[in-house]
Amino acid sequence: MPCLAAVLALMMPRFLIAILWFFTGWFRGMFDTVLWPLLGFFFLPTTLLWYSAVQHWFGGEWTLWSGLGIVIALMIDLSPAKGRRRKAE
Known part of the structure; x- marks a missing residue:
């Protein structure tokens, strides 16, 4: 099951965020306002998932x-390869 969640997170991060938000308590108590999860959902979904994973699994401690x-999650979210791929001629 964790492998399925990891594959979903990389393929469809917004779908996984919606599932976690509506069906689990994964994001409860993590943010003071709803603004940050909404911004993360629309602009940096993989980064939001990794931030929440650090809060749960690492106890919020930022290590190496x-x-x-x-950094990898930010690179995935900000990668220009998502929308602009060259068409083979």
Whole structure:
């Protein structure tokens, strides 16, 4: 089951965020306002998932591995390869 969640997170992060938001308590108590999860949902979904994973699994402690994970998540979210791919001629 964790492998399925990891595959869903990479393929459809917004779908996984919606499932976690509506069917679990994964995001409860993590943010003071609803603004940050909404901004994360629309602009940086993979980064939002990794941030929430660090809060749960690492106890909110930012170490080398959790910092490296957030950098990778940001690179995935900000990658220009998502929308602009060259068409083969």
